[in-house]
Amino acid sequence: MxxxxxxxxxxxxxxxxxxxxxxxxxxxxxxxxxxxxxxxxxxxxxxxxxxxxxxxxxxxxxxxxxxxxxxxxxxxxxxxxxxxxxxxYGRTGTVRIGGTPFFMDALISGIIAEFQNAYPDVRVEQSYGYLPELQAGIHADRLDLAICPMAILDEGSGLVFTEILPGRNVVACRSTHPLLLRRKLSTSELLDFPWIAPPPGSPLLADLHSLLLSLGATEINVRYSGGSLTSAMIYLKGTDALTVLPHGVVFAFRKENAITALPVNVPHPQRALGLLRLANAPRAPAVDAFAGHVTEAFKSLRHLIKRHEEAVIWGA
CATH class of the missing domain: 1.10.10.10 (Winged helix-like DNA-binding domain superfamily/Winged helix DNA-binding domain)
Structure with a gap:
């Protein structure tokens, strides 16, 4: 029956x-x-x-x-x-996010932790990549969202980019670097020290070359290259080497008082850090909730980073 x-x-x-x-x-x-x-x-x-x-x-x-x-x-x-x-309401689901290594490790990983404290049942799958890989991952439905620096979004890409932090580079060094003792620092003095080169494929590598060319360098004294953010920071803290980093990354390590930025004006990239996703992506509330959380977090960070920049770098 x-x-x-x-x-x-x-x-x-x-x-x-x-x-x-x-x-x-x-x-x-x-x-x-x-x-x-x-x-x-x-x-x-x-x-x-x-x-x-x-x-x-x-x-x-x-x-x-x-x-x-x-x-x-x-x-x-x-x-x-x-x-x-x-x-x-975005309380469950999976967010597949990719991003450039230095930003993900320095800033985004902490924001992910804050998000999951509020949304404990949302799973976050994070991977690394630079812009071409991230765009391919979004189009292939391997990623829901990318957090990366970029300049101009190609028309017809099918993607939408939302800026969360303007591009700003600095010359980073350890907090006891001898150049910090100079009362008036000349940019030409930067060439007296070795450099750390960012990993291949990183937009920071092109920024490093642009900076050194602007200083009139014909040859770059690169002593260490290709490391992760952690290994670069450890190397930087233990030597008098210099490197180019986004100011937001240096800001993220400010409480450790181990690295800082030299008070010199350097060329800034025509890029901004932002969220990249499909323009007509299927509705995914957990992804929307995460994107909203990141956007709100950077509203506060932008103000703090700007104050840090004025006090530590250009205020010198």
């Missing part, structure tokens, strides 16, 4: 409440409609579902057994509703 699952759900609600009226209300139905369902079910089964004359209602053994199955379905239905609501 095949039974209608909806009838079992109604039976379970009544058994749990001990009353047809309260059981009907708990599942958003009227008392007469549920009463008709129970009467029809008893007629089809040829067996009573409740003991006569008992208040609150008490199920018969058959009524209790069927109500248990209905309760399982009722819980599953409510769980499914919770899943839908959580997805709809």
């Amino acid at each position: 095949k039974l209608d699952e909806r009838h079992l759900l109604q039976l379970a609600a009544v058994v749990r409440a001990g009353s047809v009226t309260e059981g009907a209300a708990s599942i958003g139905m009227s008392q007469p409609a549920v009463s008709r369902t129970l009467a029809m079910l008893e007629k089809r089964l040829g067996e009573p579902l409740f003991l006569k004359g008992r208040r609150p209602l008490q199920p018969t053994p058959l009524g209790r057994a069927l109500a248990e199955h209905g309760q399982t379905m009722l819980l599953a239905s409510r769980k499914a509703s919770e899943v839908v609501d959580s997805f709809r």
